[in-house]
Structure formats: C-alpha cells, structure tokens
Amino acid sequence: ETGVTQTPRHLVMGMTNKKSLKCEQHLGHNAMYWYKQSAKKPLELMFVYSLEERVENNSVPSRFSPECPNSSHLFLHLHTLQPEDSALYLCASSQDLDRGPRNTGELFFGEGSRLTVL
Amino acid sequence: AQSVTQLGSHVSVSEGALVLLRCNYSSSVPPYLFWYVQYPNQGLQLLLKYTTGATLVKGINGFEAEFKKSETSFHLTKPSAHMSDAAEYFCAVTIPSNDYKLSFGAGTTVTVRA
Numbered sequence: 001e002t003g004v005t006q007t008p009r010h011l012v013m014g015m016t017n018k019k020s021l022k023c024e025q026h027l028g029h030n031a032m033y034w035y036k037q038s039a040k041k042p043l044e045l046m047f048v049y050s051l052e053e054r055v056e057n058n059s060v061p062s063r064f065s066p067e068c069p070n071s072s073h074l075f076l077h078l079h080t081l082q083p084e085d086s087a088l089y090l091c092a093s094s095q096d097l098d099r100g101p102r103n104t105g106e107l108f109f110g111e112g113s114r115l116t117v118l
Numbered sequence: 119a120q121s122v123t124q125l126g127s128h129v130s131v132s133e134g135a136l137v138l139l140r141c142n143y144s145s146s147v148p149p150y151l152f153w154y155v156q157y158p159n160q161g162l163q164l165l166l167k168y169t170t171g172a173t174l175v176k177g178i179n180g181f182e183a184e185f186k187k188s189e190t191s192f193h194l195t196k197p198s199a200h201m202s203d204a205a206e207y208f209c210a211v212t213i214p215s216n217d218y219k220l221s222f223g224a225g226t227t228v229t230v231r232a
Contacts, residue, residue, distance in 0.1 A: 004161070006161075041224075042222055042223070042224045042225070043208070043222045050218075090161055090162070092161075092162075094218070098215075099212055099213065099214045099215055099218065104150050104167060104169045104212075104214075105152075105212040105218065105220055106152065106167060107162070107164075107220055108164075109161035109162040109163070110161050111159075111160050111161045112160070112161050114159070
C-alpha cells in the first residue's frame, strides 16, 4: 500500500450530480488536508483535519463538504459544482499539526483526483 | 506570515546541463524549507528539506539545495539534467510553531531538451 491513496483518480460529473472523493493514509498520521490545484494557480489549501476535528475551512464554498470519520480516512463530498471547480484535488497527511524538531511539517501527498465538471 | 517566491515559471535546459531553480522566502523566524516535485498526473513528492544544521541539503534524484539566510534563498540545483527531470517543482515554507500552514510557491515547470 502506498502512503496516501486517493480514489477515484479521474471523475467527470455534471453540475447537478453528487459525488465523493476518498483519501486514505497508511502512515499513522494525525493530520489530513485537502488542496485544490488549478491550472496556472498556486496550490489552494481547502480543509485541514487533526484527529478527525476540522481546524481549517479556508473560505471554501458549501458545495464542497469534507468528512473525516477517523484519522486514516478523509472524504470530500461534492454537489452542484460549477465548471470552474474543475481541478486536481490533492489529499495530504502529516504527522501532526504542531511544528518542531520532531515534526518538521512535511506533507505526504496522494496522486490526486482529477475532477472535470461539465 | 511566511511565504516563498519562485523566480521563473518555466525553465528549459538541455540534457546534461545544470538545473537551477530559484526560491526566495520571507519569514520572521528561522524557517523550515522544502522542495517538492510533481510529475505529470501525479501528486507532489518531497525532494528535500531544510530544518536546522547543515545548510547544504541533498535530496533524491541528485538534487540539492542550499539555505542562505543572508540572501533569504533556498535554490534547487542538479549538476546534470536528465530527461526524467521534466516536471513541476514547488518550493514551500513553514515555521516551527503551532502554525501548521505550509506556504507553497507558484511552481516552476522544467522541460529538458534532448
């Protein structure tokens, strides 16, 4: 098993569909993240969870709904998306949120879910 | 808040030539600095990181970077480019605290000419 696994790798959906992206980490980490990567734009941090508790909601529209049932799994529920939401959605994990000598903040990324909204 | 600036959104090098990717950071305290690589249709993979200690950091695939406090820089180099180095490269910064945010640069796309 690779460290961080994302499914599906590719998703095409209409604006009225409801779908979900799944992320699973096998690293024993306590923090998980959703990032959005759009063409020609920097990585955008969307959500952060620590021990299943959401600690960041970075002004993300409500059509994106995260869920973290346990420290190994993270979901991103999608509904009534817009074409501009088409992007690569990256999941990442880190040991913890605190930074220091024992935890330098390295993120481990999944391979991403390429979302296309028609 | 800490931030990084990557100079040059595209770099083209010949196979066998030096690869130099520039990154400058802004931080009020000594930072932790990272370089990530993203190959087409994949996620980001850590190349190397600087936390404390030796300022010249060696990473995977023959890459290295040098932390220069006086210049607030963390440039990435590789002496001899290989076709497999074609990818997008991201510099990132965080600080030792309870602020978990990792700030990424806009990325530099590297193309390697045969």
